[in-house]
Amino acid sequence: MNELTLVLDNAGSTPLYEQIYQYIKNEIKSGKIECKTKLPSARSLARHLQVSRSTVDMAYTQLISEGYIESVPCKGYYVCEISLLYDINMPKKSTKVHRTKPVEEKLIDFTPNGIDLEYFPFGMWRKISRSILNEERKELFDSGDSKGDINLRRNICNYLFEARNVHCTPDNIIIGAGNDYLMTLLCRLMNRTRVIAMESPTYQRAYQVFRANDKSIVTVNVEKDGIDVESIRMTDADMVYVMPSHQYPLGTVMSIRKRNQLLKWANEKDFRYIIEDDYDSEFRYHGKPIPALMGIDNTDKVIYIGTFSKSIAPAIRMSYMVLPEQLMNLYEEKISFYSQTVSRIDQAVVSEFIENGSFERHLNKMRSIYREKHDLVISNLKEMGDLISIYGANAGLHIVIKVNNGMTEKELIDRARAAGIKVYPLSEYYIDGMEKEKNAVIMGFAKLNHSEIQKGISILKEIWKGNGGII
Amino acid sequence: MNELTLVLDNAGSTPLYEQIYQYIKNEIKSGKIECKTKLPSARSLARHLQVSRSTVDMAYTQLISEGYIESVPCKGYYVCEISLLYDINMPKKSTKVHRTKPVEEKLIDFTPNGIDLEYFPFGMWRKISRSILNEERKELFDSGDSKGDINLRRNICNYLFEARNVHCTPDNIIIGAGNDYLMTLLCRLMNRTRVIAMESPTYQRAYQVFRANDKSIVTVNVEKDGIDVESIRMTDADMVYVMPSHQYPLGTVMSIRKRNQLLKWANEKDFRYIIEDDYDSEFRYHGKPIPALMGIDNTDKVIYIGTFSKSIAPAIRMSYMVLPEQLMNLYEEKISFYSQTVSRIDQAVVSEFIENGSFERHLNKMRSIYREKHDLVISNLKEMGDLISIYGANAGLHIVIKVNNGMTEKELIDRARAAGIKVYPLSEYYIDGMEKEKNAVIMGFAKLNHSEIQKGISILKEIWKGNGGII
Numbered sequence: 001m002n003e004l005t006l007v008l009d010n011a012g013s014t015p016l017y018e019q020i021y022q023y024i025k026n027e028i029k030s031g032k033i034e035c036k037t038k039l040p041s042a043r044s045l046a047r048h049l050q051v052s053r054s055t056v057d058m059a060y061t062q063l064i065s066e067g068y069i070e071s072v073p074c075k076g077y078y079v080c081e082i083s084l085l086y087d088i089n090m091p092k093k094s095t096k097v098h099r100t101k102p103v104e105e106k107l108i109d110f111t112p113n114g115i116d117l118e119y120f121p122f123g124m125w126r127k128i129s130r131s132i133l134n135e136e137r138k139e140l141f142d143s144g145d146s147k148g149d150i151n152l153r154r155n156i157c158n159y160l161f162e163a164r165n166v167h168c169t170p171d172n173i174i175i176g177a178g179n180d181y182l183m184t185l186l187c188r189l190m191n192r193t194r195v196i197a198m199e200s201p202t203y204q205r206a207y208q209v210f211r212a213n214d215k216s217i218v219t220v221n222v223e224k225d226g227i228d229v230e231s232i233r234m235t236d237a238d239m240v241y242v243m244p245s246h247q248y249p250l251g252t253v254m255s256i257r258k259r260n261q262l263l264k265w266a267n268e269k270d271f272r273y274i275i276e277d278d279y280d281s282e283f284r285y286h287g288k289p290i291p292a293l294m295g296i297d298n299t300d301k302v303i304y305i306g307t308f309s310k311s312i313a314p315a316i317r318m319s320y321m322v323l324p325e326q327l328m329n330l331y332e333e334k335i336s337f338y339s340q341t342v343s344r345i346d347q348a349v350v351s352e353f354i355e356n357g358s359f360e361r362h363l364n365k366m367r368s369i370y371r372e373k374h375d376l377v378i379s380n381l382k383e384m385g386d387l388i389s390i391y392g393a394n395a396g397l398h399i400v401i402k403v404n405n406g407m408t409e410k411e412l413i414d415r416a417r418a419a420g421i422k423v424y425p426l427s428e429y430y431i432d433g434m435e436k437e438k439n440a441v442i443m444g445f446a447k448l449n450h451s452e453i454q455k456g457i458s459i460l461k462e463i464w465k466g467n468g469g470i471i
Numbered sequence: 472m473n474e475l476t477l478v479l480d481n482a483g484s485t486p487l488y489e490q491i492y493q494y495i496k497n498e499i500k501s502g503k504i505e506c507k508t509k510l511p512s513a514r515s516l517a518r519h520l521q522v523s524r525s526t527v528d529m530a531y532t533q534l535i536s537e538g539y540i541e542s543v544p545c546k547g548y549y550v551c552e553i554s555l556l557y558d559i560n561m562p563k564k565s566t567k568v569h570r571t572k573p574v575e576e577k578l579i580d581f582t583p584n585g586i587d588l589e590y591f592p593f594g595m596w597r598k599i600s601r602s603i604l605n606e607e608r609k610e611l612f613d614s615g616d617s618k619g620d621i622n623l624r625r626n627i628c629n630y631l632f633e634a635r636n637v638h639c640t641p642d643n644i645i646i647g648a649g650n651d652y653l654m655t656l657l658c659r660l661m662n663r664t665r666v667i668a669m670e671s672p673t674y675q676r677a678y679q680v681f682r683a684n685d686k687s688i689v690t691v692n693v694e695k696d697g698i699d700v701e702s703i704r705m706t707d708a709d710m711v712y713v714m715p716s717h718q719y720p721l722g723t724v725m726s727i728r729k730r731n732q733l734l735k736w737a738n739e740k741d742f743r744y745i746i747e748d749d750y751d752s753e754f755r756y757h758g759k760p761i762p763a764l765m766g767i768d769n770t771d772k773v774i775y776i777g778t779f780s781k782s783i784a785p786a787i788r789m790s791y792m793v794l795p796e797q798l799m800n801l802y803e804e805k806i807s808f809y810s811q812t813v814s815r816i817d818q819a820v821v822s823e824f825i826e827n828g829s830f831e832r833h834l835n836k837m838r839s840i841y842r843e844k845h846d847l848v849i850s851n852l853k854e855m856g857d858l859i860s861i862y863g864a865n866a867g868l869h870i871v872i873k874v875n876n877g878m879t880e881k882e883l884i885d886r887a888r889a890a891g892i893k894v895y896p897l898s899e900y901y902i903d904g905m906e907k908e909k910n911a912v913i914m915g916f917a918k919l920n921h922s923e924i925q926k927g928i929s930i931l932k933e934i935w936k937g938n939g940g941i942i
Contacts, residue, residue: 018759061865062758067696067726080728117609126604133597138588141784177648177788177812184655188683208808212659214685225538255538257551287533288489313612315815317648337679341648344786346814394532 020059039077108456109422112398112444148175152351165295177341187213197237201429203248226254229261244293245281251392266301284395285371300324380457398444491530510548579927580893583869583915611815619646623822636766648812658684668708672900674719697725700732716752716761722863737772755866756842771795851928869915
C-alpha cells in the first residue's frame with residue numbers, strides 16, 4: 001500500500017495512538033484501503049510518522065482486537081475482509097411505545113397488596129445497616145454461599161421453630177429474592193414433575209410462575225376446610241400447591257383432617273410433594289397461630305415457602321424455602337451452581353434484625369396494628385347486615401365479601417370506583433374460568449388508616465344498597 | 472357428651488381460653504372425646520367453667536380453625552373425624568449429612584472468580600446508604616417496578632451509551648439479581664427457542680442455566696477471531712450465546728467481520744437472537760475499549776447482558792439486560808408479572824453511585840490497579856520463555872496459559888497444588904468433552920497482591936520446569 005497520508009495533531013487531547021487507529025479504521029471502512037492490503041510494518045510507520053514504535057504497536061493492537069487487520073506471522077499486518085452489511089452510524093430504528101402508566105387520582109384503595117409502612121422501624125434498620133457498613137466487613141462484598149449466609153439461615157431456622165413449629169436445619173433452607181424466584185428455582189429442580197394441582201381461586205402469581213415454567217396445572221375441588229384430596233387422586237398431579245394457614249384469596253384454614261389426608265396422598269408415591277406457601281401466617285388476630293403443615297409432617301413431603309414481604313417489607317425481596325432431604329440432595333447435585341440472589345449486606349441486616357429481637361417486636365406491633373384495622377373493617381362491614389357475607393376474617397391483610405344486592409362483581413367494582421373507592425375482583429383469582437361467586441370482591445386493609453377504612457366502607461354501604469337495578 | 476372435667480388454673484401464665492382449647496384438643500386427639508360427639512354450647516360451658524362467654528368462643532374458634540371441631544348451624548359444635556395417621560409428637564426422622572466444607576490451608580490462589588476488595592470505596596458506599604436511609608423514603612420499602620426503578624435504569628442507560636456505545640432506552644432495560652437469574656428469566660421468555668449455540672470452551676454457568684431450563688445446547692467451532700458463523704448455520708440453533716468483547720475463558724475478541732456475519736445470521740430468520748454477555752468489558756488495559764456488539768446492531772437482534780459483579784462487587788447481586796423491542800413487548804405481555812428481584816434500597820444506592828460519578832472514578836481506579844497486576848503477571852510469566860504460551864491477555868481478570876513441558880493439565884495443577892499454588896483447569900470449560908488443549912490452565916489475578924503474584928509465579932516456574940517426567 002501507499003504510505004499513509006496522516007497528519008498527527010501533537011497538541012490535541014486525543015492520544016497519538018488513537019489518531020493512528022482512527023485514521024486507519026476510517027480508511028478501511030470507507031474502502032480507501034482495500035481488503036488484503038498489507039500495512040506498513042510498525043517500525044516503518046513509526047519512523048514515517050515520527051512517533052515511537054510502541055504508539056504504532058498500540059494502534060495496531062487495537063485494530064487487530066477489533067478485527068480490522070490481522071497479523072500474519074513472519075509476513076506483517078493485513079487488512080481483513082469486512083462485509084460491512086450494517087452501517088454503524090445509521091440511527092437505530094425504534095418502534096418504541098412509551099410505557100409509563102397513567103397517574104391515578106386519589107382513591108381509597110382497598111388493595112390486597114402492600115403493607116403498612118407507617119410503623120416500619122426505620123431507626124433500627126438504619127442502625128443495623130450502619131453498624132454493618134461501619135465494620136467494613138469486606139467479605140460481605142464477595143461471593144457468598146449459594147443457599148444464603150449461614151447466620152441468616154440459622155436465624156430463620158430458629159424463627160420457624162418458635163413461630164411455626166417447623167423443625168428444620170439451616171442446611172435445608174435456601175434464601176432467594178422473592179417467592180417468584182424460589183418457585184422458579186423449584187420448577188427447575190422438579191423438572192420431572194409435569195403436573196401441579198392447585199385450588200381455584202388461588203394465588204395467581206404462583207399459577208403464572210408454574211405456567212411460565214412449562215408445568216401443567218389441574219384445578220381441584222375445594223371444600224370449606226380446604227382442598228379435596230380425593231379429587232387430587234383423580235389427576236396426574238405429583239405436586240400440589242396449598243396455603244394451609246390462610247388460603248389466598250379465600251382465607252380458608254385447612255383442617256387437621258385435610259392436612260393428614262394430604263400427607264397421606266403425598267406418601268402414596270415416591271417424588272410426590274406438597275408446596276406449602278405460608279405467605280402471611282404471622283398475622284392471625286384471634287386465637288392461636290395455626291401451625292404450619294410442615295410442622296406435623298414426619299415424612300419429609302412438604303416444601304415450605306415463607307417470605308419477609310408481608311412481615312418486613314415487599315421491597316427487601318427476601319424469601320426462604322425449606323426443602324425435604326431428598327430434594328435438598330437433588331438441589332446440591334443439580335442446581336446449586338445458581339448464585340444466591342440476595343445481596344449479602346441485606347442478608348446481614350435481616351439476620352441481625354431477627355437476632356437482636358427487633359423482628360419479633362416488629363411483628364407483635366404490626367399484629368396489633370393490623371388487628372385494629374381488621375376489627376374496624378369487620379365491625380363497619382357488619383353494619384351492612386345481610387347485604388354481605390364475609391370470608392377469611394381473623395387473619396391476614398385482606399378479606400373477601402360477597403354482596404347480595406343483585407349486582408355483578410363488575411357492577412360492584414364499577415360503582416365503587418365511580419365513588420372513589422377501589423375494591424378488587426375475586427374472579428381474577430380463578431384459574432379455570434369457572435368462578436363460583438359472581439358477586440364477590442377482595443378488600444385489603446393494610447395500607448389504609450382508620451378514617452379511610454371508615455369513610456370507604458360507609459360509602460360502599462350507600463352505593464351497594466339493595467337497589468342494584470339503578471346502575 | 473358428659474361435662475368436661477377440666478380444672479382451670481386462674482393464677483397461671485397460660486390464658487384461660489388456651490387451657491380450654493388445649494384440654495379439648497388433647498381429649499380429641501387421645502380419643503377420649505369421640506368423633507361426631509356434640510360439645511356443650513359455648514354459653515353452657517362458660518357457665519360450667521365460670522369463665523366469660525368470649526373465652527369459650529375463642530377456644531372454640533381456635534379448635535374450628537385447626538379442624539378439630541366444626542360448627543353446624545342451628546345445631547352446635549361437633550367433633551370432626553380425624554384420621555391421625557401421623558403422630559404429631561414423633562421426632563422427625565433425619566437422614567442429615569453435615570455439609571460444611573473442609574477448611575483449606577493458606578494457598579496462593581489464582582482463582583478466576585472474585586475481585587479485589589481492598590480498594591472498594593466503603594466510605595462512599597456508606598455515605599450513600601446512610602443518606603438514603605436517613606431520608607426515610609418509605610416508598611423504597613414498598614413494591615417497585617418489576618423491571619427495576621426508573622432512576623437506576625436511566626443511569627445504566629447513560630452508562631451503556633457512554634462506555635459501551637449501546638443505544639437503548641430505560642424502557643428496554645430489566646434489572647435482576649445476577650446473570651443466572653436474568654438468563655433464567657430469558658429462558659422463560661424464549662420458551663419457543665429450543666436450541667442454543669455456544670462456543671466450547673465457554674462460561675460454564677450459562678451452559679448450566681440453559682440446561683436447567685431444558686434448552687438443547689449445540690457447540691460450534693471457534694476460530695481465533697471468534698465463533699464460526701457457518702457452523703451455526705449447520706445447526707438448528709435459533710439463539711447463540713457469545714462474549715464478543717472478551718470470551719470466557721479464552722479471552723478472544725470477536726472481530727468486526729465475525730460480528731457482522733453473526734448479525735447477518737440472526738437476520739436471516741424471524742425470532743433468531745444473539746445473547747451478548749458483556750461480563751467484564753470494563754477492564755481493558757491496553758488500547759481502547761472494544762465496543763459492544765449491540766452498539767453496531769441496527770436490526771434489534773442482540774440481547775445484551777451486563778453485570779456489576781466485576782465492576783462493583785459480586786455480593787451486591789445486580790445485573791441488567793437490554794432487550795430488543797420485539798422481546799420487550801413479549802416480556803410485557805407474558806412475564807412482567809415476575810417481581811423485581813433486587814431490593815429497592817440497593818437499587819437506589821447503585822443508582823446514586825453511578826449518578827454522582829463514584830462508579831466512573833471507581834472503574835478508573837480499579838482498571839489501573841488491575842492493569843498493574845495484569846502486567847506483573849505477564850512480565851513474570853514471560854520469564855518462563857518458550858515453556859508457556861499466553862492467551863487472552865490485555866483484558867479481564869484472568870488469563871489462560873498453555874504449558875509446553877510435557878505435563879498434562881492434571882499434572883500441572885497437582886504439582887502446583889503440592890507447592891501451595893492453586894491454578895484452574897481449562898478442561899472444565901469445555902462443554903462437549905472434546906477439549907483441544909490438554910495442557911492449559913486458567914490463572915486469575917484480581918484477588919492477589921503483587922508479592923503473591925510474584926511469589927506464586929516464581930514457584931510455578933520452578934515446578935513446571937521442563938522435567939515433567941519426574942512427577
